[in-house]
Amino acid sequence: MAPALSLAPGDALGILGSGQLGRMLAMAAAQLGLRSVVYAPESGPACDVAARTIIAPYEDDAALAELAACVRVVTYEFENVPAHTAEFLAARLPVRPGPAALATTQDRAVEKRFLNGQGIPTAPFLEVDDAAGLAKALSALGRPAILKTRRFGYDGKGQIMIREGMDVAQSWAALGGVPCILEGLVPFTREVSVVGARGLDGSFAAYDVCENAHENHILALTTVPASMAPDTAAQAVAMAARIAGALDYVGVISVEMFHVVDGAGERLVVNEIAPRVHNSGHWTLDGAVTSQFDQHVRAVCGWPLGSTRRHGRVEMRNLIGHDADGWAALLAEPGACLHLYGKHEARAGRKMGHVTRIFPE
Amino acid sequence: MAPALSLAPGDALGILGSGQLGRMLAMAAAQLGLRSVVYAPESGPACDVAARTIIAPYEDDAALAELAACVRVVTYEFENVPAHTAEFLAARLPVRPGPAALATTQDRAVEKRFLNGQGIPTAPFLEVDDAAGLAKALSALGRPAILKTRRFGYDGKGQIMIREGMDVAQSWAALGGVPCILEGLVPFTREVSVVGARGLDGSFAAYDVCENAHENHILALTTVPASMAPDTAAQAVAMAARIAGALDYVGVISVEMFHVVDGAGERLVVNEIAPRVHNSGHWTLDGAVTSQFDQHVRAVCGWPLGSTRRHGRVEMRNLIGHDADGWAALLAEPGACLHLYGKHEARAGRKMGHVTRIFPE
Numbered sequence: 001m002a003p004a005l006s007l008a009p010g011d012a013l014g015i016l017g018s019g020q021l022g023r024m025l026a027m028a029a030a031q032l033g034l035r036s037v038v039y040a041p042e043s044g045p046a047c048d049v050a051a052r053t054i055i056a057p058y059e060d061d062a063a064l065a066e067l068a069a070c071v072r073v074v075t076y077e078f079e080n081v082p083a084h085t086a087e088f089l090a091a092r093l094p095v096r097p098g099p100a101a102l103a104t105t106q107d108r109a110v111e112k113r114f115l116n117g118q119g120i121p122t123a124p125f126l127e128v129d130d131a132a133g134l135a136k137a138l139s140a141l142g143r144p145a146i147l148k149t150r151r152f153g154y155d156g157k158g159q160i161m162i163r164e165g166m167d168v169a170q171s172w173a174a175l176g177g178v179p180c181i182l183e184g185l186v187p188f189t190r191e192v193s194v195v196g197a198r199g200l201d202g203s204f205a206a207y208d209v210c211e212n213a214h215e216n217h218i219l220a221l222t223t224v225p226a227s228m229a230p231d232t233a234a235q236a237v238a239m240a241a242r243i244a245g246a247l248d249y250v251g252v253i254s255v256e257m258f259h260v261v262d263g264a265g266e267r268l269v270v271n272e273i274a275p276r277v278h279n280s281g282h283w284t285l286d287g288a289v290t291s292q293f294d295q296h297v298r299a300v301c302g303w304p305l306g307s308t309r310r311h312g313r314v315e316m317r318n319l320i321g322h323d324a325d326g327w328a329a330l331l332a333e334p335g336a337c338l339h340l341y342g343k344h345e346a347r348a349g350r351k352m353g354h355v356t357r358i359f360p361e
Numbered sequence: 362m363a364p365a366l367s368l369a370p371g372d373a374l375g376i377l378g379s380g381q382l383g384r385m386l387a388m389a390a391a392q393l394g395l396r397s398v399v400y401a402p403e404s405g406p407a408c409d410v411a412a413r414t415i416i417a418p419y420e421d422d423a424a425l426a427e428l429a430a431c432v433r434v435v436t437y438e439f440e441n442v443p444a445h446t447a448e449f450l451a452a453r454l455p456v457r458p459g460p461a462a463l464a465t466t467q468d469r470a471v472e473k474r475f476l477n478g479q480g481i482p483t484a485p486f487l488e489v490d491d492a493a494g495l496a497k498a499l500s501a502l503g504r505p506a507i508l509k510t511r512r513f514g515y516d517g518k519g520q521i522m523i524r525e526g527m528d529v530a531q532s533w534a535a536l537g538g539v540p541c542i543l544e545g546l547v548p549f550t551r552e553v554s555v556v557g558a559r560g561l562d563g564s565f566a567a568y569d570v571c572e573n574a575h576e577n578h579i580l581a582l583t584t585v586p587a588s589m590a591p592d593t594a595a596q597a598v599a600m601a602a603r604i605a606g607a608l609d610y611v612g613v614i615s616v617e618m619f620h621v622v623d624g625a626g627e628r629l630v631v632n633e634i635a636p637r638v639h640n641s642g643h644w645t646l647d648g649a650v651t652s653q654f655d656q657h658v659r660a661v662c663g664w665p666l667g668s669t670r671r672h673g674r675v676e677m678r679n680l681i682g683h684d685a686d687g688w689a690a691l692l693a694e695p696g697a698c699l700h701l702y703g704k705h706e707a708r709a710g711r712k713m714g715h716v717t718r719i720f721p722e
Contacts, residue, residue, distance in 0.1 A: 008688075009703070027388050027391065027410065030388065031700055031701070032699060033688070048412035049391050049410045286650070289647070289719065290698070298692065304692050306698075311672040311673075327370055327394070331665050334668055335668045335670065338393060340393055340394025344371060358650065
């Protein structure tokens with residue numbers, strides 16, 4: 001399989017994962033004349049807009065071979081694609097972003113070492129493999145500090161803040177005794193993200209920096225552009241481009257950063273990398289010439305990147321759990337663009353949809 | 362079935378027709394959290410993005426009953442839905458726009474009489490049922506004049522221009538001897554359209570007037586806003602609102618008009634009504650806060666209409682037949698938004714996709 005394979009309209013794209021990101025990717029693929037085949041262990045929002053769905057475990061080689069046989073490139077909506085799945089598929093057809101991006105971003109310790117190796121600042125951190133190691137790391141980094149599992153964390157899951165007076169052994173046990181890192185706190189002013197894309201030809205295009213507010217560790221509100229000096233915003237984009245280049249990345253990449261403003265001025269500290277389209281980029285569906293989903297499809301198909309120009313100042317609010325019950329009022333609000341993901345049950349903490357508002361700049 | 366039924370997210374919407382309009386409607390429905398069931402005699406572009414597809418003739422009552430049982434409202438992508446189909450479904454659940462809109466717009470003579478009855482100007486016309494009638498009508502309206510079949514015409518099909526010297530009997534035979542109208546020519550400066558929507562509550566919202574250029578009787582280019590005096594544009598929108606109101610219409614309605622500019626000033630003459638989303642409204646996918654497809658879904662679901670605000674000056678170019686072979690260059694053009702409909706074969710005259718360009722105003 002030639003590494004520089006480009007798709008043509010009419011070809012099929014494989015998407016691992018059946019959630020809302022897969023759903024919006026499948027619609028973007030359809031807009032560009034492609035067929036989508038969604039592969040996931042269970043049915044989900046993406047299945048309703050896919051040309052075909054394969055429901056099978058990620059470890060099912062026969063089903064993976066079926067996917068490989070009916071699409072020309074495979075991408076994914078989540079970073080925890082099992083290594084075997086990625087390798088099995090990559091031996092048969094292009095998987096974009098490539099398995100290297102997955103291997104780097106699936107493990108917080110590997111990711112932070114990679115970033116520091118690129119000269120990109122992160123929170124101070126130490127690897128922790130047992131309670132004794134945690135005690136030692138706490139002595140080195142001080143309290144409060146955040147203990148995070150190296151793998152499978154998202155939306156605040158797999159992490160615990162260790163404050164003064166908390167028991168070390170209990171804290172260690174709380175995350176299940178799996179390999180962790182302990183992170184020192186970054187005294188940030190705001191959380192931001194760069195959503196950018198790297199093409200097969202090495203080109204890089206980012207949207208303006210997004211400013212993100214979280215509630216209960218889940219993204220609640222993104223506003224664009226972020227409040228920061230133009231130089232700092234340019235630095236943020238340059239960091240994302242450097243990361244993407246170092247990973248020989250193809251597709252949309254999202255880099256979450258802390259924006260620190262103190263007596264010494266402004267600086268950026270990278271929090272984490274998501275090798276995929278990102279919730280903080282959902283505003284691009286309504287607020288930019290090319291959505292992040294279109295952009296990802298363009299990139300993984302080997303096509304040129306589209307314009308990232310905004311239509312105005314943008315605000316994107318997530319609809320979490322029963323927030324989505326307010327759909328009728330949102331539909332009635334002049335200028336609000338409502339997106340619902342077709343999930344049947346509004347469980348607490350579940351991302352049910354989002355609403356975008358665009359204001360003249 | 363209550364006539365004022367409103368849907369809720371998670372409900373299913375039935376779409377008659379599997380073409381590109383159905384495809385874009387299905388994606389808009391998905392964006393709003395609905396499931397789409399596409400019903401058509403043959404598979405087409407819409408099937409790849411529908412939650413479910415029913416392939417059956419429009420006369421198949423068992424299949425229609427199956428559709429009625431699994432959706433809460435039915436809409437359509439084309440005006441030639443057979444009367445029986447519309448009536449069968451309307452007896453079981455809301456069909457929007459309603460059968461009255463179909464009955465009026467399926468027959469050019471009925472449509473023009475309806476318009477004139479509303480005080481809305483059309484081209485002068487006479488009904489013609491045989492060659493003798495055609496001769497008489499030609500004497501009354503003069504040459505050149507356009508003979509059009511009363512039913513089933515689109516994109517220039519089912520019509521013929523009768524010029525000086527052309528034989529009357531041959532002209533009559535050329536359209537198959539079916540009931541026709543003869544239309545006098547309107548000396549128009551430009552062709553325009555109003556794409557608007559009427560909600561279940563009677564509210565009406567239109568996009569800015571679109572200016573349309575045709576090639577070989579097929580829409581080639583739409584630019585928005587149309588070049589016309591603001592008063593004339595307001596009149597155009599008012600005419601569309603009057604038409605929609607008189608039809609007790611629910612959904613997106615498109616009214617094609619001739620803009621006549623002469624010594625007497627500016628005036629508008631209605632050419633035809635399409636009871637559906639319209640090619641001249643495709644620019645709204647990229648160039649407006651709410652797309653015409655979202656707007657249609659909102660209306661037929663009984664939801665409030667969305668904002669029709671533009672993001673700039675807009676140009677939409679159709680990709681007809683082998684135009685779509687230029688997809689790679691269009692993807693590489695900065696700021697161009699490419700849409701391809703997933704049709705396999707680029708036949709001459711076939712609408713394969715479109716490209717939108719947005720410019721600062």
